[in-house]
Amino acid sequence: MTKISSVAELEAKSAACTKCLEDKLKGQDDKRHIVLCGGTGCLSSNSKEIMQKFEELLEAKGLSDKATVNQVGCFGFCSQGPFVKIYPEDTLYRMVSLDDVEEIIDTDIAGGQIVERLLYVDPSSQEKITKQDDITFYKKQRRVALHGCGVIDPEQIDEALGMGAFQGLKKALSMTQQEVIDEVLASGLRGRGGGGFPTGRKWQFALNVDADQKYVVCNGDEGDPGAFMDGSILAGNPLGVIEGMMIAGYAFGASEGYFYVRAEYPIAVKRLNIAIEQAREAGLLGENIMGSGFNFDCHIRLGAGAFVCGEETALLNSIEGKRGMPRPRPPFPAVKGLWGKPTCVNNVETLACVPYILREGAAEFAAVGTEKSKGTKVFALGGKVNNVGLVEVPMGTTLRELIYDIGGGIPNGKKFKAIQTGGPSGGCLTEEYLDEPIDFDNLVQKGSMMGSGGAIVMDEDNCMVDVAKFYMEFICDESCGKCSPCRIGTKRILEILTRICDGKGTMEDLEELEELSKTIKTNSLCALGQTASNPVNSTLAHFRDEYIAHIVDKKCPAHVCKNLMQYKIDPDKCIGCGMCAKNCPASCITRTDYVAEGHKLASFAIDPTACVKCGLCMSNCKFNAISKD
Amino acid sequence: MAKLSENAVAQITEICQRHKDEKTPLMMILSDIQNEYGYIPLEVQELVSKHTGISVAEIYGVVTFYSFFSLEPKGKYVIGCCLGTACYVKGAQNVIDKFSELLSIKPGQTTADGLFTLDALRCIGACGIAPAVSINGKVYPKVAVGQVSEIIDSYRQEANA
Numbered sequence: 046m047t048k049i050s051s052v053a054e055l056e057a058k059s060a061a062c063t064k065c066l067e068d069k070l071k072g073q074d075d076k077r078h079i080v081l082c083g084g085t086g087c088l089s090s091n092s093k094e095i096m097q098k099f100e101e102l103l104e105a106k107g108l109s110d111k112a113t114v115n116q117v118g119c120f121g122f123c124s125q126g127p128f129v130k131i132y133p134e135d136t137l138y139r140m141v142s143l144d145d146v147e148e149i150i151d152t153d154i155a156g157g158q159i160v161e162r163l164l165y166v167d168p169s170s171q172e173k174i175t176k177q178d179d180i181t182f183y184k185k186q187r188r189v190a191l192h193g194c195g196v197i198d199p200e201q202i203d204e205a206l207g208m209g210a211f212q213g214l215k216k217a218l219s220m221t222q223q224e225v226i227d228e229v230l231a232s233g234l235r236g237r238g239g240g241g242f243p244t245g246r247k248w249q250f251a252l253n254v255d256a257d258q259k260y261v262v263c264n265g266d267e268g269d270p271g272a273f274m275d276g277s278i279l280a281g282n283p284l285g286v287i288e289g290m291m292i293a294g295y296a297f298g299a300s301e302g303y304f305y306v307r308a309e310y311p312i313a314v315k316r317l318n319i320a321i322e323q324a325r326e327a328g329l330l331g332e333n334i335m336g337s338g339f340n341f342d343c344h345i346r347l348g349a350g351a352f353v354c355g356e357e358t359a360l361l362n363s364i365e366g367k368r369g370m371p372r373p374r375p376p377f378p379a380v381k382g383l384w385g386k387p388t389c390v391n392n393v394e395t396l397a398c399v400p401y402i403l404r405e406g407a408a409e410f411a412a413v414g415t416e417k418s419k420g421t422k423v424f425a426l427g428g429k430v431n432n433v434g435l436v437e438v439p440m441g442t443t444l445r446e447l448i449y450d451i452g453g454g455i456p457n458g459k460k461f462k463a464i465q466t467g468g469p470s471g472g473c474l475t476e477e478y479l480d481e482p483i484d485f486d487n488l489v490q491k492g493s494m495m496g497s498g499g500a501i502v503m504d505e506d507n508c509m510v511d512v513a514k515f516y517m518e519f520i521c522d523e524s525c526g527k528c529s530p531c532r533i534g535t536k537r538i539l540e541i542l543t544r545i546c547d548g549k550g551t552m553e554d555l556e557e558l559e560e561l562s563k564t565i566k567t568n569s570l571c572a573l574g575q576t577a578s579n580p581v582n583s584t585l586a587h588f589r590d591e592y593i594a595h596i597v598d599k600k601c602p603a604h605v606c607k608n609l610m611q612y613k614i615d616p617d618k619c620i621g622c623g624m625c626a627k628n629c630p631a632s633c634i635t636r637t638d639y640v641a642e643g644h645k646l647a648s649f650a651i652d653p654t655a656c657v658k659c660g661l662c663m664s665n666c667k668f669n670a671i672s673k674d
Numbered sequence: 675m676a677k678l679s680e681n682a683v684a685q686i687t688e689i690c691q692r693h694k695d696e697k698t699p700l701m702m703i704l705s706d707i708q709n710e711y712g713y714i715p716l717e718v719q720e721l722v723s724k725h726t727g728i729s730v731a732e733i734y735g736v737v738t739f740y741s742f743f744s745l746e747p748k749g750k751y752v753i754g755c756c757l758g759t760a761c762y763v764k765g766a767q768n769v770i771d772k773f774s775e776l777l778s779i780k781p782g783q784t785t786a787d788g789l790f791t792l793d794a795l796r797c798i799g800a801c802g803i804a805p806a807v808s809i810n811g812k813v814y815p816k817v818a819v820g821q822v823s824e825i826i827d828s829y830r831q832e833a834n835a
Contacts, residue, residue, distance in 0.1 A: 089813030123802020271759030273799030349740035366700030427760030
C-alpha cells in the first residue's frame with residue numbers, strides 16, 4: 046500500500062475505500078458478497094471451514110467472478126451462529142453448517158432465491174426474518190464502540206478506511222491538545238472498564254505533567270469471567286482502538302502506546318498485530334503522521350493469565366516484567382506510570398468510543414445516555430438467556446429491555462432469578478430491579494455495578510450460595526497476595542461458603558460473612574480487593590432465605606449443592622427399562638419389587654448412600670421419572 | 675539437576691537475544707520459552723538470569739505468579755475447561771469433574787503418560803457456546819458430560835495413530 050503522508054492523501058484514499066465498501070454493500074459492482082462471522086463463538090462452530098468450502102465450491106461451479114467471500118468481526122448474536130450474510134440483499138442466514146454451503150450457493154448465489162430454512166425465526170411471531178436489522182435482538186442496539194464490527198474485514202485496512210477510520214484522528218490533529226481534551230470532556234465519556242472515571246480528566250492530568258516521554262496503555266486484560274466485549278472489539282475493528290489510542294496520545298503528548306491483551310484471546314491478538322502492521326505500512330503509524338509532525342507507534346504485550354492485571358497499576362508492573370501486583374496510589378499513573386513516566390491507562394471500549402467523539406462531535410455522542418453516563422455501553426449477555434451475545438445499547442436502557450427484548454427472555458420457560466453485572470466485583474440484581482436504567486451510578490446505588498459489561502442471567506436452577514462460592518473461588522485463586530485483607534479474608538469467606546454449601550453451616554456464619562466482607566472492603570489495597578466481597582454482600586442482601594435454607598433446613602432450593610440434594614425415581618412413572626441403572630457409574634440403582642399399574646416391569650430405585658450425584662441417570666431417563674429433591 | 679542440551683541453550687539464548695532491545699523483556703522471554711517448551715524449569719531460569727542480569731529469585735517470582743507459566747512440563751494435549759461465569763451457570767463444573775474423573779487427575783495436573791493436562795480456564799470469550807472446552811486451541815462448543823469420554827478417546831486414538 047502506498048504511504049499516506051498528508052491529509053489530502055488520506056481524503057483521497059478514504060473516498061476510494063468508501064466507494065469500494067459501498068459498492069460491496071449495495072451491490073454496485075454487480076457482484077454478490079458472502080461474509081462470515083469470525084467471532085470466537087462462530088469460529089469454534091466451523092465458521093472458518095464453512096468459508097473455505099464456499100471458496101472451493103464457488104471455484105468448482107465457476108462462480109468465482111460472481112461472488113466474493115470474506116470474514117468479518119463478531120455479529121454479536123452468538124447463540125445463533127455461525128452466520129453467513131449475503132450482500133447486497135443483506136440476507137442473514139443463521140446456524141449454517143458445512144452441509145448448507147452448497148444449497149446457499151445453488152439457491153441464492155446462482156438462483157437468486159432465499160434459502161428459507163436458514164433464516165432466523167422470530168420466537169414470538171414465528172415469522173421468518175430476512176434482514177439483520179429486523180431481528181428484535183438488534184433493534185434496540187446502537188453501535189458506537191462496535192462501529193464496523195461485523196461489517197468490515199478486520200484484516201483489511203481498506204475496509205476500515207471505508208468506514209471512516211482515521212477521520213477522528215484527522216480532526217484531532219487539526220485541533221490543539223487542550224481542544225481535544227475539552228471535546229472528550231464535553232462528550233461525558235467515562236472509563237468503560239468499570240471505574241467510570243471521566244476519560245478527559247485522566248488525560249488532563251497527564252497533559253499537565255511535564256515529561257520527556259509519556260505513554261498510552263490500552264487495558265485489554267478483560268478478566269471478568271463471562272465477559273468478552275473487549276476481545277470482540279479488538280477482533281472486530283482493531284484499527285478503531287488504535288485510532289483512539291493515537292488520539293489519546295496526541296491529546297496529552299504521548300508518542301508510544303502499549304496494548305496489554307489477554308493471552309486467552311489469540312484471534313484478537315492476531316488481528317491487532319495485522320492492523321498495526323498495515324497502519325505502519327500506510328504511514329498512519331510512525332513519524333510525522335499525515336504531515337502533522339505528530340509521531341506515534343504502538344506495541345502489544347500479552348498477559349499471562351492473571352486477573353489482577355486488569356487493575357491498572359498491576360498491569361503496568363506486568364508490562365515492566367514484574368509480578369502483576371498493584372502499586373499504592375498516589376502517585377497515580379497519570380503522574381508516574383509505566384517506567385516512571387506519565388501514563389494513561391484506558392480500557393479498549395473507552396478508546397473505541399474516542400474516534401466516534403472526534404468524528405461525529407461530542408454533542409452527538411452525548412445525545413444518548415443518562416444525565417451522568419453518556420453514550421452507549423457494550424454488554425456480553427450470557428448465562429440463562431435465549432439470545433446470548435454481544436450487545437451495545439444506550440446508557441439508561443433498563444435491565445428488562447436487556448434481558449427480555451434483546452435477550453429474548455429465559456429459555457425453557459424457566460423463571461428469572463437474578464442478573465449478575467460487573468463480574469466478581471459486581472453484584473446480582475433481582476426481579477424487582479428489572480426496570481432500573483443501567484448506568485454507572487444507578488446500579489452502584491442498587492448494590493451492584495455496571496462494571497465492564499459482563500451480564501450473566503441466572504434462572505431458578507442456579508443456587509445463589511453456589512454462585513457466591515464460585516466467585517469467591519475465583520477471587521481467592523486470583524488474589525495477588527500483596528495485602529492481607531484480600532489474601533486471607535477471601536480465603537476465610539470461601540471456607541464459610543463451602544461449609545454452608547456442604548450443609549455444615551451455622552447462623553453465626555452469616556454474621557461472620559458480613560463482618561469479613563466489611564473488613565475486606567475497607568482495608569484492601571486495590572479496587573479488586575475492595576470489591577472482592579461484593580458477590581457475598583449482594584447475594585446475602587437479596588437471597589438471605591437461600592442461605593438460611595442451606596443452614597437450617599439443610600436444603601438447596603435450586604438442587605445444585607450436591608450434599609443437600611438427591612436424585613429420586615418416581616416408581617409410578619418408571620417403566621423399568623433400566624437405562625438409568627445401565628448408565629450409573631456408581632452402580633447404585635437397582636430394581637425393586639414394585640410394578641406400577643399399567644407397567645410390565647418393576648421400577649428402579651436409587652441407593653442415596655452410594656449415589657455420587659452425577660446426574661447421568663436423569664439425563665438418560667426418557668420418561669421423566671427421575672427428579673431432584 | 676538436569677543439564678540442558680546444547681540445542682536448548684542455543685535456542686534460549688536466541689530467545690533472550692530476540693528481545694534484547696526491549697526495556698523490560700522478561701515477560702516476553704518467558705512467554706516465548708513457555709510456548710516453545712511448554713514449561714520453564716529452574717535451569718532455564720538460571721540461563722535467562724545469566725543473559726538478562728535479572729536475579730533467579732525475581733524470575734522465579736514472575737514464573738510462579740502467572741498461571742500461563744509452568745514449572746512442570748505440560749501434556750501433549752492441554753484440555754482447558756472454561757470455568758467463566760457463563761459456562762459455570764450452564765454446568766461447566768460437571769464437565770471438568772468428568773474430565774478429572776476419567777483422566778484420574780485434578781485440574782492443573784498432567785497424566786502419568788504425559789498425554790493430557792487438565793486446566794481450568796477463566797473465560798475464553800466463547801460465552802455464546804457455553805460450556806466450552808478448548809483443547810490445544812480447538813474449541814468444543816456446548817460440551818455435555820456424556821461427550822467427555824468420546825473427546826478423550828479421540829485424542830488417545832490420534833496419539834496412537
